[in-house]
Amino acid sequence: AHIVWQWRRLAHIPGPFSAGFCKWWTFREAVALRLPESYKRLGDQYGSLVRVGPNELITDNPDVLRRTMATKSRYVRGPWYEAFRMDPAMDNVLTMRDEEAHTALRNKILPGFSGKENISLESTIETQIAAMVDLIERKYLSTGGEYRPMDLGVKAQYFTLDVISDLAWGQPMGFLAQDRDVFNYLKVTTMSIPAMMVLSTYPGLVSLLHTPLLRPLLPRETDTSGFGALIGIAKKVAASRFEPDAPDHRDMLGAFIRNGLTQAQVSAESLGQIVAGSDTSASTIRAVMLHVLSNPPVYQKLRAEIDAAVPRLGMERRMIKDAEARLLPYLQAVIREGLRIMPPASAAMFKEVPPEGDTIDGKFIPGGTQIGSNVMAIHRSREIYGPDADAFRPERWLEAEGDRLARMVSTVEMNFHYGKYQCPGRGIALMEFNKLFVEGLWLIDEFWVRISRRE
Numbered sequence: 001a002h003i004v005w006q007w008r009r010l011a012h013i014p015g016p017f018s019a020g021f022c023k024w025w026t027f028r029e030a031v032a033l034r035l036p037e038s039y040k041r042l043g044d045q046y047g048s049l050v051r052v053g054p055n056e057l058i059t060d061n062p063d064v065l066r067r068t069m070a071t072k073s074r075y076v077r078g079p080w081y082e083a084f085r086m087d088p089a090m091d092n093v094l095t096m097r098d099e100e101a102h103t104a105l106r107n108k109i110l111p112g113f114s115g116k117e118n119i120s121l122e123s124t125i126e127t128q129i130a131a132m133v134d135l136i137e138r139k140y141l142s143t144g145g146e147y148r149p150m151d152l153g154v155k156a157q158y159f160t161l162d163v164i165s166d167l168a169w170g171q172p173m174g175f176l177a178q179d180r181d182v183f184n185y186l187k188v189t190t191m192s193i194p195a196m197m198v199l200s201t202y203p204g205l206v207s208l209l210h211t212p213l214l215r216p217l218l219p220r221e222t223d224t225s226g227f228g229a230l231i232g233i234a235k236k237v238a239a240s241r242f243e244p245d246a247p248d249h250r251d252m253l254g255a256f257i258r259n260g261l262t263q264a265q266v267s268a269e270s271l272g273q274i275v276a277g278s279d280t281s282a283s284t285i286r287a288v289m290l291h292v293l294s295n296p297p298v299y300q301k302l303r304a305e306i307d308a309a310v311p312r313l314g315m316e317r318r319m320i321k322d323a324e325a326r327l328l329p330y331l332q333a334v335i336r337e338g339l340r341i342m343p344p345a346s347a348a349m350f351k352e353v354p355p356e357g358d359t360i361d362g363k364f365i366p367g368g369t370q371i372g373s374n375v376m377a378i379h380r381s382r383e384i385y386g387p388d389a390d391a392f393r394p395e396r397w398l399e400a401e402g403d404r405l406a407r408m409v410s411t412v413e414m415n416f417h418y419g420k421y422q423c424p425g426r427g428i429a430l431m432e433f434n435k436l437f438v439e440g441l442w443l444i445d446e447f448w449v450r451i452s453r454r455e
């Protein structure tokens, strides 16, 4: 009776037949690691609003999604978020579902992401770009007679992990300096992706993992590798900042402490940054480099813009400033196109319809229904980006004007979500891209490149 009742509640929303009764469809696509593409296929087949589970819908309408995330929206985060809670006793801002607690915590951490309270932000990113360039010069510079390929897919992640650990803990983990997967972090996290996919499909299983019997399976601070090792570092760094004579630092943790976070919160939030801010940014670096390097006209135009900027800005002996890079139109078009063509945060991130229900696309959606983003469908929308939306073509950002451009910009910005859930690391990620692509102009698994010195 329950199954039939649940099917009827949302029977007016199209989708695969089995999705009305169970989550088998989502489970199958999630463990095959192709959920974003499969969601897009469903959008092409069934339209903007699709049923993907007994209580789950996805939409590719940015206006609807913005409504669910607006500051005053009565929508809340759904159980999906629980899959990412590592510590049963403590949420971080990314996993927190209680709206009031989330807003309070968010308000306390936001200053840590701004250059005003975190004065070392831009220089930290510069230090890590210098470390990346140094690594390339030391080990991966090819010449006529010597071929020294480099897996840019992996190095992009080394770079973002060092940036984010340096920002969060005041010291990089040393991926670039050692040119290796420190603490086997990437190996262990990559291995755990299928399990995370199962948990995000069936978040109820998370409470099982938190029982005393299964808790040993979760990462622990005493681990010498994987995520557990990072928990250990986060706790140590937080403890050192709370020692009685510890100085006040003008960095991210310093800002967190000045704004009232407890020692346990400082440790949890600094760890949260590593999860939220490394793979996402690395993914965009790979997407941009892959498309720029395999697309000679784009590469030439970007190089020409950068070559013209170097003498004009007097950049021969220093790195480009974030504010300067934001004024390079083709670079900005390339970054936007990279964020669009391979959206870095491609999960549905389900939000819950308020108890009174909502009307979407003229259809009543009962309270408690979970609504997520059909990310690939949003960012490959022909209606918004034009008939060649599947192609990497930065020029579209320079050709569009007026309302059309404004709609394209507000849609690509949905990569960082909106309103009360908007990514606080947006500015940091864009600063990494702005500097890295100009400085290096120089990639996923098996992304080998041959780098040679420019004349």
Ligand code: HEM
Pocket (backbone or CB within 6 Å): 093, 094, 095, 106, 164, 272, 273, 276, 277, 278, 280, 281, 284, 344, 345, 349, 414, 415, 416, 417, 420, 421, 422, 423, 424, 425, 426, 428, 429
């Ligand atoms: C291209 C890079 C990035 C993308 C596309 C991205 C995307 C997102 C998205 C979509 C969310 C919203 C989750 C929701 O709706 O609940 C989010 C949240 C968050 N992101 Fe990012 N992110 C990126 C980089 C970063 C970086 C570099 C940092 C850290 C410096 C960061 C820190 C966070 C944090 C702390 C949250 C939680 C915010 C909250 O719950 O209020 N992100 N990010």
